[in-house]
Structures are given as structure tokens and as C-alpha cells.
Amino acid sequence: MRNKGKFDLKFYLSEKKAIVDRALETYIPEPEGSASDLIKAMKYSLFAGGKRLRPILCLAGTEAVGGTETDCLPVACALELIHTYSLIHDDLPMMDNDDLRRGKPTSHKVFGEAVALLAGDGLLTEAFNLMTRTDLTKDVAPLVMLKVISLISHASGYNGMVGGQVVDIQSEKKPLDFPLVEFIHTHKTGALITASVTSGAMLGRGDESQVRAITSYGRKIGLAFQVSDDILDIEGDSNIMGKKVGADQEKGKITYPSVLGLEKSKEIQSELVEEAIESLRIFDYAAEPLRRIALYIIERKK
Amino acid sequence: MRNKGKFDLKFYLSEKKAIVDRALETYIPEPEGSASDLIKAMKYSLFAGGKRLRPILCLAGTEAVGGTETDCLPVACALELIHTYSLIHDDLPMMDNDDLRRGKPTSHKVFGEAVALLAGDGLLTEAFNLMTRTDLTKDVAPLVMLKVISLISHASGYNGMVGGQVVDIQSEKKPLDFPLVEFIHTHKTGALITASVTSGAMLGRGDESQVRAITSYGRKIGLAFQVSDDILDIEGDSNIMGKKVGADQEKGKITYPSVLGLEKSKEIQSELVEEAIESLRIFDYAAEPLRRIALYIIERKK
Numbered sequence: 001m002r003n004k005g006k007f008d009l010k011f012y013l014s015e016k017k018a019i020v021d022r023a024l025e026t027y028i029p030e031p032e033g034s035a036s037d038l039i040k041a042m043k044y045s046l047f048a049g050g051k052r053l054r055p056i057l058c059l060a061g062t063e064a065v066g067g068t069e070t071d072c073l074p075v076a077c078a079l080e081l082i083h084t085y086s087l088i089h090d091d092l093p094m095m096d097n098d099d100l101r102r103g104k105p106t107s108h109k110v111f112g113e114a115v116a117l118l119a120g121d122g123l124l125t126e127a128f129n130l131m132t133r134t135d136l137t138k139d140v141a142p143l144v145m146l147k148v149i150s151l152i153s154h155a156s157g158y159n160g161m162v163g164g165q166v167v168d169i170q171s172e173k174k175p176l177d178f179p180l181v182e183f184i185h186t187h188k189t190g191a192l193i194t195a196s197v198t199s200g201a202m203l204g205r206g207d208e209s210q211v212r213a214i215t216s217y218g219r220k221i222g223l224a225f226q227v228s229d230d231i232l233d234i235e236g237d238s239n240i241m242g243k244k245v246g247a248d249q250e251k252g253k254i255t256y257p258s259v260l261g262l263e264k265s266k267e268i269q270s271e272l273v274e275e276a277i278e279s280l281r282i283f284d285y286a287a288e289p290l291r292r293i294a295l296y297i298i299e300r301k302k
Numbered sequence: 303m304r305n306k307g308k309f310d311l312k313f314y315l316s317e318k319k320a321i322v323d324r325a326l327e328t329y330i331p332e333p334e335g336s337a338s339d340l341i342k343a344m345k346y347s348l349f350a351g352g353k354r355l356r357p358i359l360c361l362a363g364t365e366a367v368g369g370t371e372t373d374c375l376p377v378a379c380a381l382e383l384i385h386t387y388s389l390i391h392d393d394l395p396m397m398d399n400d401d402l403r404r405g406k407p408t409s410h411k412v413f414g415e416a417v418a419l420l421a422g423d424g425l426l427t428e429a430f431n432l433m434t435r436t437d438l439t440k441d442v443a444p445l446v447m448l449k450v451i452s453l454i455s456h457a458s459g460y461n462g463m464v465g466g467q468v469v470d471i472q473s474e475k476k477p478l479d480f481p482l483v484e485f486i487h488t489h490k491t492g493a494l495i496t497a498s499v500t501s502g503a504m505l506g507r508g509d510e511s512q513v514r515a516i517t518s519y520g521r522k523i524g525l526a527f528q529v530s531d532d533i534l535d536i537e538g539d540s541n542i543m544g545k546k547v548g549a550d551q552e553k554g555k556i557t558y559p560s561v562l563g564l565e566k567s568k569e570i571q572s573e574l575v576e577e578a579i580e581s582l583r584i585f586d587y588a589a590e591p592l593r594r595i596a597l598y599i600i601e602r603k604k
Contacts, residue, residue, distance in 0.1 A: 034485050035465035037472065042460065089423060094396075094415035113396035114471045117419070118464050121391060121426065125459035128430045132452035134445070142444035143436070149451065150434035157427035158344065162420050163337035169416045170339065183336050 009292040013056060020055040020080065021047070023073050027130055041111040041119035042126075045084050049102040051302075053225075054079040054192060057293065058200035061214055064280070064287040067204020074136045075148055075203060078127040079196050082156050085123035086165070086192075088116055095169060096251070100244070128153070140203055148199045155195035164188025173252040176259045182223075184254065189229070190222030197221075197290070213279050217290060220276035224297050227269045230255035232302070234262060241302040273298055311594040315358060322357040323349070325375050326382065329432055343413040343421035344428075347386050351404040353604075355527075356381040356494060359595065360502035363516055366582070366589040369506020376438045377450055377505060380429040381498050384458050387425035388467070388494075390418055397471060398553070402546070430455070442505055450501045457497035466490025475554040478561045484525075486556065491531070492524030499523075499592070515581050519592060522578035526599050529571045532557035534604070536564060543604040575600055 024046060031039035055076035062072045091098040091106040092113060098106055108116035131149050134142070154160060164187025171180055197218040201211045232241060233248045234257055248255050256265040276294040280287045326348060333341035357378035364374045393400040393408040394415060400408055410418035433451050436444070456462060466489025473482055499520040503513045534543065535550045536559055550557050558567040578596040582589045 034469045034482070035460055035489075038460050038465060038468040085423075089419060092419070094419060115468060117391060117394070117396060118468050118471075120423075121387075122460040122464040124423065124426060125455050125464060129452060129455035129459060132448045132455065134448060134452075142448050146434045146436060146444050146447060150431060150436075153427050153431035153434065157431060158337055158340050158424040162424040162427060163340060165423075166340040166417060166420050167336045169420075180336070187337075 007288050007292060009289075009296060012289055012292070013051075013296075016056045016059055017052045019059070019069070019073070020052045020076060023077050024080065027074070027077055028126070037111065037115055038118055038122055041107055041115050042122050044110060045088050045101075045107050045119065046081070046123070048104050050080065050084065052080060053293075054083050054196040057193065057196040057218070057290075058203075060287075060289040060293060061197040061200025061206075061218075062204035063200075064214060064283050064290055065201050065204040065206030065210050066286060067200070067206070068139070071137055071140050072200050072203040074130045074133050075152070075199055076196075078130040079152065079192065079199070081123045081127035081130065082152070082161075083192065085120040085127070086156075086161055088120040088123070090165065092116060095165075098247075124156075137203075144202060144205075148202055151199055151202070152192075152195050155191040160187055160191030160195075161189075164191070168253070171254045174254065176254055178259050181254045181256060181259050185223055185226040185256070186219075189226040190219065193222035193225060194218030209282065213282055214290075216279040217276045217294070220272045220279065221294050221297060224269050224272035224276065224294070227256045227265055227272070228297050228300065230257050231262065231265055231269065232300075237301065269298060309590050309594060311591075311598060314591055314594070315353075315598075318358045318361055319354045321361075321371070321375070322354045322378060322382065325379050329376070329379055330428070339413065339417055340420055340424055343409055343417050344424050346412060347390050347403075347409050347421065348383070348425070350406050352382065352386065354382060356385050356498040359495065359498040359520070359592075360505075362589075362591040362595060363499040363502025363508075363520075364506035365502075366516060366585050366592055367503050367506040367508030367512050368588060369502070369508070370441070373439055373442050374502050374505040376432045376435050377454070377501050378498075380432040381454065381494065381501070383425045383429035383432065384454070384463075384494065387422040387429070388458075388463055390422040390425070392467065394418060397467075400549075426458075439505075446504060446507075450504055453501055453504070454494075454497050457493040462489055462493030462497075463491075466493070470555070473556045476556065478556055480561050483556045483558060483561050487525055487528040487558070488521075491528040492521065495524035495527055496520030511584065515584055516592075518581040519578045519596070522574045522581065523596050523599060526571050526574035526578065526596070529558045529567055529574070530599050530602065532559050533564065533567055533571065534602075539603065571600060 028043055058072055058076040058079055059069055087101060088107045090096050091101055092108055099109055107119055164184050168184045168188055194215060198211060198215045201214040233245060236245050238245045273294045277291050280290055330345055360374055360378040360381055361371055389403060390409045392398050393403055394410055401411055409421055466486050470486045470490055496517060500513060500517045503516040535547060538547050540547045575596045579593050582592055
């Protein structure tokens with residue numbers, strides 16, 4: 001039986017974040033040798049205060065289907081590497097030209113544009129190396145791991161995140177259009193979030209109906225998360241977020257609030273979170289973290 | 303018995319190039335939908351006249367151990383995607399700032415810097431997706447494919463190509479130093495060339511001693527190839543190469559000729575090619591393409 005009272009989300013998130021941080025520390029070496037600046041830049045962004053949402057979703061996805069943490073930790077961390085690379089490239093002057101990220105100077109501000117670019121490339125490449133570390137994931141069938149890599153690369157590439165980024169960049173200062181903002185959000189942010197939770201379920205040996213339910217959950221919260229990002233860009237506190245509020249508007253970005261208005265956006269966000277939780281109805285208390293993470297998306301301040 | 307007279311390298315290279323080109327055409331979709339500019343940019347660089355050296359080395363590596371072409375074609379093409387992404391990022395203004403590549407305007411000159419950056423990201427990501435296409439490589443054991451992905455991602459990342467690029471960028475206008483130029487060459491170019499031929503041998507089910515011999519061959523020709531690139535930058539014909547001659551010197555790049563002189567560089571190149579061919583002594587005529595490709599490195603004009 002579910003017992004909401006017993007579950008402490010804040011504790012859960014901080015516990016999982018610590019596990020992910022420790023694993024990341026062991027997976028990426030100390031900066032040494034000729035290419036030490038590259039490793040330094042990779043680690044700088046990797047440990048710049050990320051919430052580890054994607055790795056935690058991966059771990060929670062595994063938990064929901066009764067899998068073990070060890071089996072999915074390298075993939076969970078690989079997801080954070082991919083997310084981090086996308087932020088470094090996104091912040092470059094030729095892209096969003098952001099000087100601050102989570103309250104810290106962005107990579108190219110610290111290391112210069114060339115090293116920042118290559119740090120992003122290095123993180124993306126290392127993500128795939130990490131997923132092939134069969135020494136760390138002995139209990140995962142190789143075919144399952146190939147399917148997970150396929151899922152994550154599909155969600156990260158031209159059919160997913162990179163596709164969304166191109167359309168996002170090209171949409172600046174263009175007329176507001178709902179199908180366009182939906183495309184950007186589901187691709188740029190949604191695809192990798194969905195892949196995070198689905199890969200967890202696959203690594204935890206979830207059956208077909210479980211993986212399907214968790215994917216449906218992932219699609220809803222992936223979109224809800226980006227809508228909440230849009231809302232925070234209007235209503236958020238820049239001190240808590242570590243970045244400027246109102247940046248989207250300034251850049252003429254197409255967002256949910258700019259297309260549909262703030263109230264309608266909040267309504268859609270709530271509906272998506274409700275539907276996400278509804279997708280998990282076949283699961284018992286093991287999916288409680290996923291349910292509470294969905295609710296957290298609305299409540300979060302950064 | 304070997305019969306050098308029978309082997310026509312020019313025919314072999316053009317035949318294999320055609321096979322790779324056809325496969326690449328089917329693997330990357332037509333530019334359609336919201337992100338069509340991204341696909342356009344990915345294909346522009348992918349079909350900008352590359353020699354397909356890495357895919358051909360992969361196919362020839364498979365051939366040497368008696369494997370089949372079909373099994374290694376997706377990986378062969380993935381190697382070209384990775385190579386192409388590295389060229390796009392390398393040409394960006396923040397990096398080498400090149401306007402021409404193989405006689406054509408570089409990606410950022412045609413599509414702008416943001417789309418060029420993302421086309422590179424898209425190609426790198428798609429390379430890993432291609433290697434997980436189990437529908438195309440049914441006869442490859444999943445564990446072998448994981449090992450191949452591991453090898454290629456290691457060779458492409460901070461331990462390989464990206465590591466070499468960082469040191470290369472940072473070395474401009476620095477004092478000439480042999481260990482440094484050797485590091486750059488073995489990492490920036492050598493690592494992926496070695497991985498190309500080794501992955502072919504692995505996918506073709508080569509035994510341990512065969513894979514070891516082919517890896518040794520790959521290391522030698524990988525370095526020889528970059529040394530010959532350095533030499534072509536001095537002695538080459540810009541009309542044949544489709545790029546400016548003397549660009550390395552202009553940028554103050556550390557090269558083999560700048561550190562060791564032109565004659566010594568040519569000597570080293572010949573020795574490396576000889577050693578590469580010597581590494582293949584355990585193979586019969588099946589390794590003839592690899593032997594002839596090694597010799598071609600010295601003879602090539604572009």
C-alpha cells in the first residue's frame with residue numbers, strides 16, 4: 001500500500017544526488033597529462049551544481065521495476081554527461097551566449113571557447129564510453145545495453161535534443177506558434193528526460209507494459225519540466241536559480257507562456273503532472289519516488 | 303601466396319568508397335520537418351568529398367580476418383560520421399577558423415556557426431546510434447558490439463581525438479617539442495585510424511593475435527598518415543588538395559617537419575609504413591588491401 005507520509009522527497013533527492021556525484025568522481029579521472037585542461041573543463045561543468053535530475057530519474061525508473069542501482073549507475077551518469085555537454089554548447093556565444101549558469105561563470109568564460117567546445121565534445125563521447133563499461137554492469141545483458149544506448153543516442157541526436165536545439169535557435173524572433181514550441185520542448189528537453197526514466201526501467205529488467213507505462217510518464221514530465229522552466233523564467237527568483245530571470249523574453253524565445261499565456265501554461269503543467277502520475281497506476285509503492293518527482297516539478301524554485 | 307600484380311588499389315578504394323557512400327545515404331534521412339536544416343548541414347559535410355579512409359580501413363580490417371562486409375558497414379559509416387563531426391568543429395572560427403575544406407566552403411560558412419556546431423553534435427551522436435542498429439548487424443554478438451563502441455568512444459574522446467585537439471589548439475605558437483607533436487598526432491588522428499582498422503578485425507571475429515597485429519598496423523599507419531598530412535601542407539598542390547598549402551606554418555602549428563625537418567619526417571614516415579606492413583606478416587593475401595593502403599599513405603597527393 002502507498003503511504004505518502006513515509007516518503008521524504010528532499011532526503012531521497014539528496015541521497016541519490018550524493019550517489020551520482022560519488023560515481024561521477026570515480027568515472028572521470030583527475031586532470032593530468034597533456035590534455036589536463038580538457039578534463040578540468042569537463043569536470044568544472046560536471047560539478048557546477050547540477051540537480052542530477054536525469055540520473056535520479058534513471059535510478060528511480062529502475063527502482064520502480066525492482067531493479068538494482070548498481071546496474072544502472074553508469075548509464076545514469078552518462079545521462080548527466082550528455083546533459084552537461086548540451087549546456088556547455090548551448091551557452092557558447094554563437095548559441096545562447098550566456099555568461100552565467102547556476103550562478104557560476106559558463107565554461108567558455110573560464111576556459112575559452114575552443115576548450116569549452118571540446119569539453120562538450122569530450123563529455124558527449126565519454127557518455128557512450130561509460131555505457132559500454134561492462135566491468136561495471138556485469139548483470140546487464142549486452143543486448144539490453146545496446147538497446148539502452150540506442151534509445152539514449154536517439155533521444156540526444158537529430159531526432160531529439162540536437163534537433164530541438166536547432167529549431168530553438170532558429171525560432172528566436174519568429175512568430176509565436178504552438179506546434180513549434182511543442183516541438184522544441186519535447187525534443188530539446190523532453191526526449192532526454194523520457195530516455196532517462198525509460199533506460200532505468202529497461203536496465204532494471206522491467207517487462208514491456210512496465211517500460212511502456214514509464215515511458216508515458218517520462219513524456220509527460222519531460223514536457224512539464226520544460227514548461228516549468230519557462231514559467232520560472234518569468235516568476236522565478238534569480239538568486240535561487242543562479243541565473244537571470246527574463247532571459248527567454250529578452251532573446252525573443254518562443255515559450256509556453258509567450259504562446260499561451262502564464263495561466264494557461266500553469267494549467268497545462270498541472271495536467272501533465274497529473275497524467276504522468278496516472279501513467280504509473282500499475283506500480284505499487286516502488287514508483288513513489290517517480291510520483292513525487294512529478295509533483296516536485298510544479299513546486300520547484302530552480 | 304601474395305600476388306601484388308593482381309591487386310588494383312585504385313579500383314579497391316573506389317569500390318569500397320561507393321559501398322560506404324551508398325550505406326551513408328540510406329542511414330541518414332532526407333532533410334524534412336522542423337529540423338531539416340540540421341540534417342542538411344549534417345549531409346553537406348558528410349558528402350563533401352571525403353576519401354572514406356576510416357570506413358575503408360574498417361572494411362579492410364574485416365576482410366583481413368575473413369569477416370563479412372555487411373557486419374561491419376554500420377560501424378564503418380559511424381567512423382566517418384565521427385571523423386566528419388571533428389572536421390566541422392575543427393573548422394569553426396573559435397578553433398582553426400578555416401573557410402575551405404576539400405575545396406568547398408566549410409559548414410559554418412554555409413549554415414552559420416550555431417547550425418554547424420549542432421551538425422557536428424548531431425553527427426557524433428548519430429554515430430553511436432548507428433553502432434546500435436542491431437537490425438543491420440544481426441550476426442555480430444552484442445558483447446562484441448559493446449566492445450567496439452567502447453574502443454571507438456575511447457579513441458574519439460578525451461583519451462584520444464578530443465584530447466589531441468585540445469593539445470593541438472593550445473600548442474599554437476608554443477616552442478617546438480617532439481613529445482608534444484607525437485602526442486598530438488597519435489591522439490588527434492592516430493587513435494581513430496587505429497580504432498577503425500581494429501574494430502573491423504573485431505567485427506570480423508578475428509582472434510586475439512590477429513586483432514593485436516592489426517592494432518599494431520593501425521598505430522603505425524595512423525601516425526604515418528598524420529606525418530604525411532604535415533608533409534603535404536608543405537609540398538602538396540593546393541589545387542589537388544582543395545585547401546591552402548602552408549596553413550600549418552601560418553598558424554604556428556607544431557608539426558613533424560617543423561620539429562624534425564622535412565627529410566627526417568619523410569624518413570620516419572617510410573619507417574612507419576614498413577613497420578605497419580611488417581605487423582601484418584601473419585596474414586595471407588586477405589591483408590593485401592591493408593598493405594597497399596599503407597603504401598598509399600606515402601604516395602597520396604591529397
